[in-house]
Amino acid sequence: MGEISEDIDLASRSELDEFLASVERRAYKQARFAVRDEQAALDVVQDSMLKLAEKYGAKPPAELPMLFQRILQNTIRDYYRRYKVRATWVTQLSSILPGRAGEEETDPLETMAPADGSQQALGPSDHVQNSQLIVLIEEELKTLPPRQREAFLLRYWEELDVAETAHAMGCSEGSVKTHCSRATHTLATALKRKGITL
Amino acid sequence: MNEREFGLKIKQQLDRSLNLEPGTLAQLKRAREQALTRQRVTEPAFALAWADAIVGRLWGNPASAGIALGGTALILALAGVNYWQHTPSVEEIADIDAALLSSDLPINAYLDKSFDTWLKRSQP
Known part of the structure; x- marks a missing residue:
């Protein structure tokens, strides 16, 4: 099994470094919006970077943004699945173990969703934000349904077009438009309710 | 806006x-x-991308790996049952051999095409 080594078109170490440095902060914030935990978000970004470098590190630089976004979204989804499986097992074990039978069953996604207006999701990094508006926008983004948030951020923060967003999310272009439209409506309504106009 | x-x-x-x-x-x-x-610094010329993708997904997801293992075990079990049902047992083969050897008809008759044709025609 032979290997080709057309280094001219492939990402060099410095190009990959430059690319990762350019996306790591936004990737971290995206993961933070989704998983709502600082360390988990860092783990998600680290996993995504490793997967990109190990599997696609030799791809042309132009392909890296799309590949990275797809990997990032899949890694976030894998986190959700693992979280749900772990929570299911904990629930099952809790019902078996003595002294825990009376406790109410909890949906993992419910426990992840911060209450409206609460300070639950505020972590250390949020305290350095000097703009209340940014904090409010971030809070509203966290409360969006995951697919709507994913589509909205990919389209407008990562500046992918509809086709690229659909590819990164693994859905149809129509679904992307629907998710973006709903996310925009929800965000605009929420901000307006708080008296904020952009 | x-x-x-x-x-x-x-x-x-x-x-x-x-x-x-x-x-x-x-x-x-x-x-x-x-x-x-x-x-990765070089692009492999040949790669089983689908296999790589499946293994990669299963590796990171214990639940999917469990389903895949269960599915594989089920397929193997069904294949085993199918093999067991359609393979004649040693006793059946021995019975056929004994019947052939102990019959009055010479063994060479079974190799004769004319006998085969006669046998087919004589069947109701």
Whole structure:
């Protein structure tokens, strides 16, 4: 099994470094919006970077943004699945173990969703934000349904077009438009309710 | 304000939120450096992409791996049952051999095409 080594078109170490440095902060914030935990978000970004470098590190630089976004979204989804499986097992074990039978069953996604207006999701990094508006926008983004948030951020923060967003999310272009439209409506309504106009 | 304009306004605000804490930035830098040490530097000419994708997904997802293992075990069990049902047992083969050898008809008769034709015609 032979290997080709057309280094001219492939990402060099410095190009990959430059690319990762350019996306790591936004990737971290995206993961933070989704998983709502600082360390988990860092783990998600680290996993995504490793997967990109190990599997696609030799791809042309132009392909890296799309590949990275797809990997990032899949890694976030894998986190959700693992979280749900772990929570299911904990629930099952809790019902078996003595002294825990009376406790109410909890949906993992419910426990992840911060209450409206609460300070639950505020972590250390949020305290350095000097703009209340940014904090409010971030809070509203966290409360969006995951697919709507994913589509909205990919389209407008990562500046992918509809086709690229659909590819990164693994859905149809129509679904992307629907998710973006709903996310925009929800965000605009929420901000307006708080008296904020952009 | 249409959807695109609203999206761009949100983008401008989010871009201002990228001043992360030094500790977070250091961890991101470490993650980046670790990824760079594992960078694939050549593109394989031949790759079983589908197999790689499946193994990669199963490796990171214990639930999917469990389903895949269960499915594989079920397929193997069904194949085993099918093989067992359609393979004649030693006793059946021995019975046929004994019947052939002990019959009055010479063995060579079974090799005769004319006998075969006669046998087919004589069947009701």
